Amino acid sequence: MDFRLTEEQRLVRDTAQDFVDRELIPHVRDWEEKGEIPKSFYRKMANLGFLGAPVPEKYGGAGMDYVSFMLLVEEISRGSSSVRTTVSVQTSLSETSLMWFGSEAQKEAWLVPLAKGERFGAWAITEPEAGSDAGNLATTARLDGNEWVLNGQKRFISNGSIADYVQVYAREPGTRRHEGISLFLVPRDAPGFKVTHVETTTKLGLRASPTADLAFDDCRIPKENLIGKKGDGWNQAMRTLNSGRIGIAAGAVGVARAALEAASKYVKDRKAFGRPIGDFQLVREMIAQSAVEIDAARLLTLRAAHLRDLGQDNTLEVSMAKLYGAQMAQRVTDWAVQVHGGYGFSGAFDVERYFRDARILGLYEGTNEIQKLIIAEHILGPSSKK
Numbered sequence: 001m002d003f004r005l006t007e008e009q010r011l012v013r014d015t016a017q018d019f020v021d022r023e024l025i026p027h028v029r030d031w032e033e034k035g036e037i038p039k040s041f042y043r044k045m046a047n048l049g050f051l052g053a054p055v056p057e058k059y060g061g062a063g064m065d066y067v068s069f070m071l072l073v074e075e076i077s078r079g080s081s082s083v084r085t086t087v088s089v090q091t092s093l094s095e096t097s098l099m100w101f102g103s104e105a106q107k108e109a110w111l112v113p114l115a116k117g118e119r120f121g122a123w124a125i126t127e128p129e130a131g132s133d134a135g136n137l138a139t140t141a142r143l144d145g146n147e148w149v150l151n152g153q154k155r156f157i158s159n160g161s162i163a164d165y166v167q168v169y170a171r172e173p174g175t176r177r178h179e180g181i182s183l184f185l186v187p188r189d190a191p192g193f194k195v196t197h198v199e200t201t202t203k204l205g206l207r208a209s210p211t212a213d214l215a216f217d218d219c220r221i222p223k224e225n226l227i228g229k230k231g232d233g234w235n236q237a238m239r240t241l242n243s244g245r246i247g248i249a250a251g252a253v254g255v256a257r258a259a260l261e262a263a264s265k266y267v268k269d270r271k272a273f274g275r276p277i278g279d280f281q282l283v284r285e286m287i288a289q290s291a292v293e294i295d296a297a298r299l300l301t302l303r304a305a306h307l308r309d310l311g312q313d314n315t316l317e318v319s320m321a322k323l324y325g326a327q328m329a330q331r332v333t334d335w336a337v338q339v340h341g342g343y344g345f346s347g348a349f350d351v352e353r354y355f356r357d358a359r360i361l362g363l364y365e366g367t368n369e370i371q372k373l374i375i376a377e378h379i380l381g382p383s384s385k386k
């Protein structure tokens with residue numbers, strides 16, 4: 001076992017670190033207040049290949065291995081969980097899904113502009129009555145001549161309001177549960193497609209990341225916009241979510257690292273009882289515990305990434321990394337607030353944002369409970385159904 005990074009992996013990490021320090025962190029407060037990240041910033045990311053990191057170069061991407069990609073995601077998340085969410089949806093969900101299931105023509109038409117950062121993608125499975133229970137999705141797609149006609153709603157879709165291409169899971173009318181689900185690409189100008197609601201700054205966290213509700217009202221798209229095999233949507237969705245979850249695990253490491261860096265600086269500066277508070281053992285304990293948990297979460301994440309680079313199944317390892325990372329980030333950001341005392345609660349310090357942003361990690365792309373079910377199923381086998 002070799003824990004050292006390759007020269008190329010170190011280069012990706014260092015380039016990302018420098019970019020995040022210079023181009024992201026100075027602006028993040030402003031973007032969070034406005035609820036928007038400027039397109040000009042994403043152009044800079046695109047120029048470095050960061051919007052197509054895991055996509056092969058022949059499809060316009062940077063062709064990174066997964067360990068490098070996760071190091072990149074950790075750095076982005078250290079700067080902003082909102083930006084990390086947009087990048088994760090673009091790369092780990094939208095692009096990966098096209099890479100795995102798209103035809104050559106679809107890759108040329110949609111994957112290349114996504115990987116180059118010329119277009120934005122969204123990935124939509126959640127509905128008002130289908131979250132953890134995604135198999136309950138009710139959006140339908142029926143073939144009418146040379147067109148698919150979609151009807152239904154999607155909820156909480158990251159990038160939904162800024163996306164040029166929305167990948168939508170819908171079922172053949174009359175089918176149930178995991179049967180009859182397929183994946184479709186809906187361009188933003190498709191007739192019958194509407195963004196019905198966008199939430200930014202009123203959310204608990206991720207305030208610069210738009211979360212949208214979408215409606216499909218006799219929405220017509222060409223027959224060629226079916227991605228992969230008809231009826232194979234459930235398997236496609238589960239595989240793609242596994243790809244997305246590892247990015248959330250890396251995101252957890254990044255936001256927790258930002259919190260620990262802020263806490264470490266503060267406890268050296270702040271004095272109480274005539275001494276820096278970092279002298280007190282109870283404070284030191286929070287710093288030490290944070291450092292151990294962050295490292296443990298990073299190791300789980302990089303193990304899952306390494307397995308993927310080896311082409312091995314990593315479903316169990318990804319769920320472990322996401323579950324532990326989400327729990328860890330909540331604890332570490334909470335401790336960072338704690339060592340800041342009342343100042344941690346005020347808006348004056350970034351730890352308040354880290355604490356809010358960490359909360360989503362155990363909710364989206366499969367809640368903590370869903371990850372536990374996946375892990376337990378690997379150990380115990382499927383639970384008996386009544």
Ligand SMILES: Cc1cc2nc3c(=O)[nH]c(=O)nc-3n(C[C@H](O)[C@H](O)[C@H](O)COP(=O)(O)OP(=O)(O)OC[C@H]3O[C@@H](n4cnc5c(N)ncnc54)[C@H](O)[C@@H]3O)c2cc1C
Nearest residue numbers: 123124125126131132156157158211363364365366367369
């Ligand atoms: C900011 C944000 C961005 C998002 N982005 C996207 C996106 O881009 N695309 C997309 O498709 N979706 C997205 N989502 C949706 C997200 O994935 C869902 O919210 C999540 O899967 C949970 O579904 P739910 O909200 O319906 O909660 P529910 O499924 O109703 O869960 C409520 C509670 O019940 C628990 N629960 C449910 N079933 C079980 C069970 N079998 N055993 C134990 N406990 C259970 C859950 O763990 C949870 O604690 C986003 C959500 C948010 C908030």
